[in-house]
Amino acid sequence: MRKIAAAQIADIARGAAILGTGGGGDPYIGRLLAERAIAAGGPVTLVEIDEVPADAVVVPVAMMGAPTVMVEKLPTGTEIAAVLAALEGVLGRRPTHIACIEAGGVNSTIPFAAAAVTGLPLVDADGMGRAFPELQMVLPTLAGISTTPLALADEKGNTAVLHTVDNHWAERLARSATVEMGCSATTAQYVLRGDQLAGALVAGTLTRAERLGAVVARARAAHDDPVAAAMAELGGRLLLTGKVTDVSRRTTAGFARGTAALTDGGGLEFQNEHLVATVDGKIVASVPDLICVLEADSGEPITTEALRYGLRVAVIGVPCDPRWRTPEGLALVGPGYFGYDHEYQPVESM
């Protein structure tokens, strides 16, 4: 257990956005949100999974929608209180802990804002070890945990609570509500008991994000190579370097989809997150492994919505959580689900 003050949020947002593989929200916005909430509500208590009582009621809080829209439609904080109240209304139990469902610039800092607003402790973990575009793409799904009851809230004051027959239906219904709410919404879902956390979450993700963010900042301040520092901290390998020569994107059905081309034959394909990296058309890394795009000089994470012509980038491949490499994991988030016909190969063996 330790306290997280506003001053630590910048590193967490930066590191989480690197782990977010282009998705999970803009780290600058995520940082502002959490810093403001902590300034008002005080430091957040971050607890390890093994510090959480077995009967705890743990509620992950996140933003859902297209990151391209989220950057223009900042959540105000009232949505967090509204979404938790809506969920509590159907749970009939008071949440005891907040959790993080996804590593990302906003989705790792929104839980800090939720913890600051409610005064509840935050669990140092996340539900993926990275970011994924769809609700059901989390380790809790593999652990047999239901997305629902799921609550959604928008900035206008509308809320929705869903109970669905499976996690894919939760994604479908929550996505259409999110689109109607203006392509982004605040959500609370995957309510977990304390004794389910170890099996259903990736332990230590928020601390990992903080360390990663700090390593990059220190390397930059010391005029070292921030990309090399990030790569060493991540245990990843360099996939591509170069200048972005073309980006094509479209925001459809609540997702930001597109492709980018780099000099020297590098390519990226994304749906909120980077899914595939290629060199001269040959795949060098693929979902579910992490494809982290950094600004080459600063080591700052580049989200898919911030990719633009002329940026000099370095692309790092990082092994995903081993649970994603099982047959069940690959069925949920492997290349086939996203419409690709290539076999998944671990990034370290390519």
Add this chain to the structure above:
Amino acid sequence: MRKIAAAQIADIARGAAILGTGGGGDPYIGRLLAERAIAAGGPVTLVEIDEVPADAVVVPVAMMGAPTVMVEKLPTGTEIAAVLAALEGVLGRRPTHIACIEAGGVNSTIPFAAAAVTGLPLVDADGMGRAFPELQMVLPTLAGISTTPLALADEKGNTAVLHTVDNHWAERLARSATVEMGCSATTAQYVLRGDQLAGALVAGTLTRAERLGAVVARARAAHDDPVAAAMAELGGRLLLTGKVTDVSRRTTAGFARGTAALTDGGGLEFQNEHLVATVDGKIVASVPDLICVLEADSGEPITTEALRYGLRVAVIGVPCDPRWRTPEGLALVGPGYFGYDHEYQPVESM
């Protein structure tokens, strides 16, 4: 207070479908649903508005979606129990009465099924005196009553509960959920206190539907003119007669929209319900007045999804509830809302 047995449902479904002005669901399907539920649960107790205690918790139950889809996707009855359970979960009070929100072949019989399933009494009234395509288009909206909490359930087992800032937002969010659920869903909304019924509902609609349905059946059995009998009972006037020469329809965004042409220059335009009747392009009746299309020989109601080439029809115009003719009523359901630029004129003065 009186009991309604399965044998009375056919007249109610027929009469309600006439009042439904082409919408509110197919009367044959509505009849089957209610007859089956009454066979299992016993006769339904129908109560007058002034028999309902002031503190009663009155819950209207209906189907939402495109009638073109509803005829192919019969609700099974489990949705009714699911939708009421979902609503009760957030209400924190047990419903004491079922109500009918819309006159229509399904939406006036679904409440009988709900009353039979729950054993609760049904209020002899409805929320429009006709059918309209969108959720907010009900007299409770004019009376300042919120659509939400609103519950939706589909045949797969998914439920959603909405709280929205106004009734238009309830329509938007419930419509997108309905589309995602397969273009039709069972819904419970507009929870009313007993002392709100007189101001927010049209009294006696279910009895009116039964009488209307019976008059048509009797005239047909006696080889009298069923259309003339319906017209006399409705207090309406004959707008068009002729054979359908063309129907154009499309099911978009959860609605069935289209136009129909009759011999002798007659025309109809609809969005779930008939909105405008014309002769040689000149408007002879317009929403919110009732435009009731009957099969010319039998007097049976023709829903918009059943309109087809070659049918011989008689079209009757009937004055709507006077509350629809106020400036507030016309703002909610008048020609302008549906994209027309004509001024509303009462059908009896055209």
